[in-house]
Amino acid sequence: MNTSELFNDHVMATYGRFPLTLVEGQGVRVRDDAGREYLDFCMGIAVCSLGHCHPRIVNAIREQAGKLMHVSNLYFTDNQGLLAEEINIYHVGLEGKIFFSNSGAEANDGLIKSARRYGHLRPQANGKPRFEVVTFKQSFHGRTLGSMSATGQAKIQQGFDPLLPGFRYLPYNDIAALEDAVKDETVAFLLEPIQGEGGINVATKEFLEALAALCKKYDLLLMFDEVQAGFGRCGDPMAWRVIAPDVVPDGISWAKGMGGGVPIGCFWLSDRSVDEKGAKLSSLMGPGSHGSTYGGNPLVCAASLETLKEIREKKLSENATHQEARIRKEIASWKLPVVTEVRGLGLLLGIGLNPDLIPVSEGETCALKVVKTLMVKGLLLVPAGPETIRLLPPLNVTDAEVDEALAIIKGVLSEFSTEPIS
Ligand code: PLP
DSSP states (O other), X not given: OOHHHHHXXXXXXXXXXXXXXXXXXXXXXXXXXXXXXXXXXSHHHHTOTTOBTOHHHHHHHXXXXXXXXXXXXXXXXXXXXHHHHIIIIIIIOSOEEEEEESSHHHHHHXXXXXXXXXXXXXXXXXXXXXOEEEEEBTOOOOSSHHHHHHOBOHHHHTTOOSOOSSEEEEOTTOHHHHTTOOOTTEEEEEEOSEETTTTOEEOOHHHHHHHHHHHHHHTOEEEEXXXXXXXXXXXXXXXXXXXXXXXXXXEEEEOGGGSBTBOOEEEEEEXXXXXXXXXXXXXXXXXXXXXXXXXXXXXXXXXXXXXXXXXXXXXXXXXXXXXXXXXXXXXXXXXXXXEEEEEEETTEEEEEEOGGGSOOOTTOOHHHHHHHHHXXXXXXXXXXXXXXXXXXXXXXXXXXXXXXXHHHHHHHHHHSOSSOOO
């Protein structure tokens, strides 16, 4: 039985998988079960920030696996403390505390729970807790009940109602829509500074600043979902800082790239004081309020610590900015009508496609058609929405590797007719 048959028989069909079985990877390349090599600019959807099997991560895992893989969070472990310190001091640069989860969705659930706690501490005028978290259309926050309910896309929620109550979705980047957004029960805003799954939409500086001002005015928490964009991918350790450096969030969630390939996520809460006695926001999640058996275990923290140190020490966020400039320049030089625009920041980039120029089969989007064609040519990418293909190379990608990928993309996009499909 081959692998796809095994999946057919035994694995739930929740993903529309490509007909490709990957067996090994090194750096920016992966190999399939037939020995064919691919340039991987998907990187586990922004997970493998140092490429595949980076020696620093591999060594950390090997060493830690032979020493101590897992113990309960009822004990202290050095790696978890060191990783939290690395994140707080060198990446966030603001005083706060961290809770470790296993994924981005769980990290967002943690932020949502924190917002609800804050709503109990600072209730409505009638004494009832505030609980509503306002999010944005086209957002993606995950697939747990909480994070799915926070997600502003009906297609993600379809068939799972009733959703968790207490969410409302506003149009992204629409400052005017913020005016009447705050209700008595509203306690927080949660947003991606750069929407990933929703099509690579970058928040404007004015929008983030307006939100921050609104949060201050109405005593709301400002929470950023940096699960896909964080830790160097967008040209700064923190994605929101590339856009609006003066904005200070109350909470942040991360996952994906922070582990370099191991399942880890976390959320951060500010140490700012929230009452007259000086209690910290982060202290709202006190003993018994939250937990995870695996969250932040010694094995994943060892891998994540080396990943984040490598990103910091090698200044890989600067490489993200350098490569973004090269990619934008090269794509602009093609002058291909099928390319509508390049969106995004650093190495979270989307190439917008003109659907009128790309013939598709029934039920297929033009982004999927292009991604499938690129795969045949030896390049792995993923769509971001129906009309955008997404570039997510590792943060240490070289000029030569970027050039190689761009040459494949140019070849494929040039194949599509410059005349609209009749
Ligand atoms: N938030 C954002 C912005 C994401 O892009 C994703 C995943 O794509 C998630 C949350 C969910 O993360 P996970 O799949 O690790 O639960």
